[in-house]
Amino acid sequence: MLIDVLLLMLAVTGTGVALSRQPVRQVIALGAxxxxxxxxxxxxxxxxxxxxxxxxGTAAVPxxxxxxxxxxxxxxxxxxxxx
Amino acid sequence: MTVGWLPWVVxxxxxxxxxxxxxxxxxxxxLIGCLAVVQSxxxxxxxxxxxxxxxxxxxxxxxxxxxxAVDAVVQVLVLTDIVVGATVTALLLALVQQLQRRRxxxxxxxxxxxx
Amino acid sequence: xxxxxxxxLFGAAALxxxxxxxxVLPHLPRFGDHPSPYGDxxxxxxxxARQTQNIVTALNFDYRGFDTLGEEFILLCAVTGVxxxxxxxxxxxxxxxxxxxxxxxxxxxxxSVTLISRVLGVMVLVxxxxxxxxxxxxxxxxxxxxxxxxxxxxxxxxxxxxxxWRGVIRSEFMDGLEAFGAMLFAVCGFAGLxxxxxxxxxxxxxxxxxxxxxxxLMLVINAGVTCAVGGGFAVLFLEFLEETRxxxxxxx
Numbered sequence: 001m002l003i004d005v006l007l008l009m010l011a012v013t014g015t016g017v018a019l020s021r022q023p024v025r026q027v028i029a030l031g032a033x034x035x036x037x038x039x040x041x042x043x044x045x046x047x048x049x050x051x052x053x054x055x056x057g058t059a060a061v062p063x064x065x066x067x068x069x070x071x072x073x074x075x076x077x078x079x080x081x082x083x
Numbered sequence: 084m085t086v087g088w089l090p091w092v093v094x095x096x097x098x099x100x101x102x103x104x105x106x107x108x109x110x111x112x113x114l115i116g117c118l119a120v121v122q123s124x125x126x127x128x129x130x131x132x133x134x135x136x137x138x139x140x141x142x143x144x145x146x147x148x149x150x151x152a153v154d155a156v157v158q159v160l161v162l163t164d165i166v167v168g169a170t171v172t173a174l175l176l177a178l179v180q181q182l183q184r185r186r187x188x189x190x191x192x193x194x195x196x197x198x
Numbered sequence: 199x200x201x202x203x204x205x206x207l208f209g210a211a212a213l214x215x216x217x218x219x220x221x222v223l224p225h226l227p228r229f230g231d232h233p234s235p236y237g238d239x240x241x242x243x244x245x246x247a248r249q250t251q252n253i254v255t256a257l258n259f260d261y262r263g264f265d266t267l268g269e270e271f272i273l274l275c276a277v278t279g280v281x282x283x284x285x286x287x288x289x290x291x292x293x294x295x296x297x298x299x300x301x302x303x304x305x306x307x308x309x310s311v312t313l314i315s316r317v318l319g320v321m322v323l324v325x326x327x328x329x330x331x332x333x334x335x336x337x338x339x340x341x342x343x344x345x346x347x348x349x350x351x352x353x354x355x356x357x358x359x360x361x362x363w364r365g366v367i368r369s370e371f372m373d374g375l376e377a378f379g380a381m382l383f384a385v386c387g388f389a390g391l392x393x394x395x396x397x398x399x400x401x402x403x404x405x406x407x408x409x410x411x412x413x414x415l416m417l418v419i420n421a422g423v424t425c426a427v428g429g430g431f432a433v434l435f436l437e438f439l440e441e442t443r444x445x446x447x448x449x450x
Contacts, residue, residue: 088223091229099212107205133232133237134229136231144335148241152253154234155253162342170276170430170434173438177280177437184287
């Protein structure tokens with residue numbers, strides 16, 4: 001029963017990640033997807049995997065996404081902005 | 084009681100929706116996020132193969148060895164895959180960022196092939 | 199290829215694959231009833247043969263240690279690729295000024311965030327170390343402990359600010375730590391060859407199940423993987439966050 005609910009929530013958050021067109025919104029959706037994946041892994045009796053997924057899916061990968069998006073918005077060259 | 088075919092359908096759905104996001108993507112970083120969804124579909128499939136009703140995790144600290152446990156081999160595969168997949172995602176993000184620096188392109192449907 | 203053609207091709211491919219999916223789905227084994235002979239055999243034999251209580255660690259570093267060696271080197275190559283791409287384009291020096299986006303305000307650091315990050319950062323680092331050391335007796339291991347240590351580094355960043363963080367987490371030290379971890383893993387494989395046994399045989403004394411020192415060579419490999427994963431993620435964070443600083447060659 002719990003596994004069914006978590007699987008349906010995972011389908012919803014996965015669809016949310018794929019259909020969020022703006023990258024900053026997609027980062028939040030990725031964090032939520034990582035959290036639901038962690039809960040699903042705990043329900044499937046895999047605590048080691050849940051350990052790795054909660055750190056990677058909610059902290060490390062969204063932070064890398066945010067750093068890349070921030071550095072893409074800044075233009076570090078002195079000759080100005082390029083489209 | 085858990086439905087017998089739901090994990091396979093959810094894994095197939097995640098794979099399909101992630102692939103659709105990759106095909107119709109307008110921003111390279113969004114494309115990499117959809118790739119993460121496709122990866123999570125494989126994790127769900129592998130761990131659902133190893134699950135057994137009424138069994139515990141493959142640890143024997145308070146319980147004596149011999150109690151039923153889920154399959155530990157698929158957990159090993161998924162565990163290393165999660166950590167290594169994160170670093171490969173970082174490599175893809177570095178490629179996208181350098182592409183934007185040098186060519187000013189963030190849209191996959193407007194990127195000209197390299198000559 | 200225009201977008202419509204691309205979506206039409208995707209739809210055509212999905213229509214071609216879907217009948218096969220519907221044909222296969224009823225014949226798949228029911229969820230929870232799938233027999234797993236390999237997993238059962240390892241679960242039955244590992245507590246005595248390897249003196250561990252954590253079957254996943256025994257599989258990761260002993261029974262299937264060669265696969266983990268390959269994954270370790272994938273990690274090393276990916277981190278090396280990121281370093282070559284980002285540091286090669288930018289140069290070796292670090293910058294003193296944070297970058298700014300036009301029209302966005304620059305907020306001063308918040309005191310509550312600094313306090314919480316300073317308290318929790320040290321706790322998370324110690325917890326990561328404990329998770330990685332207790333690989334054979336509790337849920338945990340090298341990969342999990344390494345990523346928890348990396349998240350501890352992120353909390354240190356929030357607590358100290360960028361310049362303080364770079365002063366504590368030195369880039370050369372993290373590079374060396376990651377390379378040391380990967381090399382330790384590879385060298386452990388050769389330890390078996392030196393005494394005439396196959397590659398990566400568990401040649402150290404195994405100890406008794408339940409103690410922290412149980413497991414023999416698995417503990418050394420575990421330490422190598424912790425160093426490599428923690429160092430690798432630290433290098434990734436350092437390189438990506440340095441990209442958000444102002445280019446030092448652009449001014450003056």
